[in-house]
Amino acid sequence: MKPKSSVNRPPTPDVVEREPTFQELINIKFIETGEKERLMELLRERLVDCGWKDEMKAICRAFVKKKGRNNVTVDELIHVITPKGRASVPDSVKAELLQRIQTFLVSAAL
Amino acid sequence: MMFQRNPLHTNPEPCNHLSDYKLKHGFNGYKAIQKLLVTSPIGRTSLKKPNLRILRCSFCNGCEKRVFLCLICSSFCCLDHTLLHIQTENGHDLFVDVERCELYCGVCCDQIYDPDFDQFVMAKHSMVLPNGVVGNESIGQRLIKRRRLVSGVGLYLQNESKFRFETKDLRGKSCFPEGLRGLNSLGSTCFMNSVLQALLHAPPFRDYFLSGGHSLEDCKRRTTERLCLICDINTVFSAMYSGDRNPYSPAQFLYSWWQHSANLASYEQQDAHEFFISMLDAIHEKEGITKNGSKGNGGDCQCIAHRVFYGQLRSEVTCMACGFTSTTYDPFLDISLNLDINISLTEKGKKLTKQNADDNMSTLLGCLDLFTRPEKLGSDQKLYCQNCKERQNALKQMSISKLPLVLTLHVKRFEHSFVKKLSRKIDRYLQFPFSLDMTPYLSSSILRAKYGNRIFNFGGDESDTFSKFEIFAVVTHSGTLESGHYVTFVRLRKQWYRCDDAWITKVDEATVRASQCYMIFYVQKTLYNKANEDLSHLPNSPGREILIPIIPEANAQRENPFSLILSLGFGESQFVVDKNDFQRILINSNCDKVDVETKNEVANWIYACGYVDRSLKRRLMSQKQLELFNNFLQLCLMKFFKCRLVMHITLQQLPIIRVVQPPFFFLYQGNNIEKKEKSRDKKGVM
Structure with missing residues (x-):
């Protein structure tokens, strides 16, 4: 039952009932309308197209190779590639997504 | 749920927590989940609670992060709080990633694989898995x-x-x-010579003719139809392997072929690929009828052209609205590939600054990727969905359900634009490997990628050995659309030979790699006689x-x-x-x-x-x-x-x-x- 020590987790926050923030409200809106799902699909497609996915795959492979096949957990992998992955998303993709989000927000606010 | 396991994939060792869980609770958790499974049109499976639109973590009430479902108490928590859940509820170690429907062990902090779980998930798809066509012909x-x-x-x-x-x-x-002999050009017939040279050295095809698969004596068509194309191919084979090194003129063969394809009978330059198709069709027509009594379609025909060159494509058209998929299987003689210019120039171009210029080079694998990539059908080609009963946007995906013995890849270098009403040739260099592994393009692999990371047999019984290919011939084209020249490179015993009509010369690998390939011929590695080469x-x-x-x-x-x-x-x-x-x-x-x-x-x-x-x-x-x-x-x-x-x-x-x-x-x-x-x-x- 002892959790793995290698994984850095943030301390468990206290459970407090509070008003949802503005960001959370928007997030909920996105999920409820299904827009989030569509955006994710679009993002997936773009990232595959631009080679980002292959790049991440290569990094993962390299990492697994270095650590040994049996000593890697998904959590570790996520921690390793998340900063690299975030940084290497092409600007064009970000711009397109931002555009989509803006349009949605405008239409949702109306 | 009588699905077979895929023998190619060994089941990974289950973690102790999973074994404990299964011992204690059996499949109860899996069964409960099965009702919540939702499949998106493109095949991704996720969990959805019908009455709950937004899944929140039971600890932090947040909904931004990946949400996990506890297999025992069906409560939700986000990734950060899986640990907390384990600590508060003893034994609640296993979770399901809601978005992907994959198993996760909270104690190991790792994704885990369980064939039983995957079976429950895949059973939901209730898809009809194809039983790969097996040539069960007795030897x-x-x-x-x-x-x-x-x-x-x-x-x-x-x-x-x-x-x-x-x-x-x-x-x-x-x-x-042996078998290397120049072919005289009979007036712009390099298109024919180039393909003939490739076919003459296609191992299974060659073996058929060399072992007398079609005998002149037994051929009845010779009398009834006056000419028999296969007999003439036989003659060409005899001439090529006779030991004579003088260039040979396949005039009789050309005439025979003209009889068959009257529309192509002229002294003009023709397309090598067109010739290839028409020749194999001719063989099929003659041979297929006599051997089967009726024209066999696709895989069941036993003519030599089908046995050697025919594979099967699986094409899946999925309705984007409801996810209804219609699958069709089509036989193919060769695979025509688009050069992946568009991607490399537009989308990849944006990233060029970061990567080497090499990445911009077209590769054969890239073309194959493009070929098997899901493709959104344009608004003018809407699919009539049988489920929705109306026309819907559709997603089309091709994959190879059966590989032929000899895989012919044709690169679409000639582009016909109906809008501009002109044709042009794409002179782009395409890199191709000498050893090709077709596994990623098989239906089983494509399906596996589509439905996620599951230990499950997706109906492909092509084992690894049958998806490995070795190159044996390349037909190249140089020049322009109107006037060009075809030259074939043939690989015999690890040595490449350049067959340019009547002239045959030894060349090194680099020359072949640098050539502008038009058709590439691969043969299954098992048939590629390695012993031949060693000595x-x-x-x-x-x-x-x-x-x-x-x-x-x-x-x-x-x-x-x-x-x-x-x-x-x-x-x-x-x-x-x-x-x-x-x-x-x-x-x-x-x-x-x-x-x-x-x-x-x-x-x-x-x-x-x-x-x-x-x-x-x-x-x-x-x-x-x-x-x-x-x-x-x-x-x-x-x-x-x-x-x-x-x-x-x-x-x-x-x-x-x-x-x-x-x-x-x-x-x-x-x-x-x-x-x-x-x-x-x-x-x-x-």
């Missing part, structure tokens, strides 16, 4: 079809053999392997020199069909075994009683007698030699091939050997013994 049946090439020309030429001996001697020293670089053994006076004599049989020397049938295909091979086999065999020299001699002798006719028979065989040979062969067969010799060789029956137990072993001479053969057949000895 024996195929081999019984063995026929001999018979020609009456042999006798006439016999008398001249002495004269020819001298003249052919020089050419006999040509270092090129070809050895210096001339003394055994070889013994052969020298013999081979040129074989050349004397100019128009005489060559004969298959030895043909070893292993399963699907027959391999033509050449001298080197046989020598190797004999030398490696542990026949202790026979010394190496004798082995060498016998190997040479076997090799020789496949090529020469009566005169040699007289010359070579003494009773003692024959005895030795018989004993030796018996030993070899027993030890090396683990089979039994059925018939002894006598001087009269020289040299036909047939062994009935697998692996089948034949040794027979093609000509001049036809009369004896027939009489023997009547007696039922064979």
Whole structure:
């Protein structure tokens, strides 16, 4: 039952009932309308197209190779590639997504 | 839920927590989840609670992060709080990633795989898994079809053999392997020559003709239809392997083909790919009808064109609205690939600054990726969805459900634009590998990628060995759309040869790699006779020199069909075994009683007698030699091939050997013994 020590987790926050923030409200809106799902699909497609996915795959492979096949957990992998992955998303993709989000927000606010 | 497991994927060791869970709770959690499964149109499975739109973590109430579902108490928590859940609820170790529907162990902090779980998930899809088409043709049946090439020309030429001996001697020293012979251009027929050169060296195709799969004698069409294209292909094969190195003019063949494809009959330059298709169609038309009684469609046709070149494509059209998928299977002769220009120039171009310029190069694998990528059909091609009962946007995805023995890839270099009403040629360089692994493009792999990371058999029974391909020929095109030239590179025994109409030259690999490929021919690696190659670089053994006076004599049989020397049938295909091979086999065999020299001699002798006719028979065989040979062969067969010799060789029956137990072993001479053969057949000895 002892959790793995290698994984850095943030301390468990206290459970407090509070008003949802503005960001959370928007997030909920996105999920409820299904827009989030569509955006994710679009993002997936773009990232595959631009080679980002292959790049991440290569990094993962390299990492697994270095650590040994049996000593890697998904959590570790996520921690390793998340900063690299975030940084290497092409600007064009970000711009397109931002555009989509803006349009949605405008239409949702109306 | 009678799905098979995929034998190719070993089940990973389950973690202790999973075993504990399954012991305690069985499949209860899985069953509960099954009701919540939702599949998106593109095949991704996720969990959804019908009455709950937004899933929140039971601890932090957040909904931004990945949400997990506890398999025991069905409560949700985000990734950060899985640990907390484990701590508060004893034994609640296992979670399901809601978005992906994958198992996660909170204690190991790792994704885990469970075939049972995957079965529950996949059962939801209730898809009809295709049972891959298996060619369940009995080998024996195929081999019984063995026929001999018979020609009456042999006798006439016999008398001249002495004269020819001298003249052919020089050419006999040509270092090129057999079957390499230039083809004269008959007026812009390089499109035909290039494809012919490739086909002549396609192992299964070649073996079929060399082993007399289509015999001139048995061909009934010759009389009824006046011309038979296959007979003419046979003639071309005979000419190519006759040993003569002078360029050959396939005029008869060209004429035959013109008869078949009247629309292409002209002295103009044609498209090599078009020719390839039309020729195989012609073979199918003639052969397919006679062998099956009816025109077989796709996989079940037993004509040589289908057996060798036909594969099957699976095309899936998915309705984007409801996810209803209609699947169709289509046979293909070759795969036409678009050059992946658009992607590399537009989308990848944005990233070019970061990566090497190399990434912008088109590769064959890139083209194959493009071919099997899901493609959104345009608004003008909306699919009529049977489920929604209306026209919907659709997603189309191609994959290969059955690989042919010889895989032909055609690169679409000629572009016809209907908008601009002009055609152009794309001169882009395309990099292609010499060894190709088709596994990622098989239906089973594509389906696996689509439905996520599951241990599950997606209906592909093509094992790894059948998806590995080796290159053996490349047809290249140089020049422009209107006027260009086709040149073929053929790979024989690891050496590349450039076949430019009548001229054949040795080239190195780099030349081939740098060429502008138009059609690429791959053959299954198992059929790619490696043994052929290993010995070809050895210096001339003394055994070889013994052969020298013999081979040129074989050349004397100019128009005489060559004969298959030895043909070893292993399963699907027959391999033509050449001298080197046989020598190797004999030398490696542990026949202790026979010394190496004798082995060498016998190997040479076997090799020789496949090529020469009566005169040699007289010359070579003494009773003692024959005895030795018989004993030796018996030993070899027993030890090396683990089979039994059925018939002894006598001087009269020289040299036909047939062994009935697998692996089948034949040794027979093609000509001049036809009369004896027939009489023997009547007696039922064979």
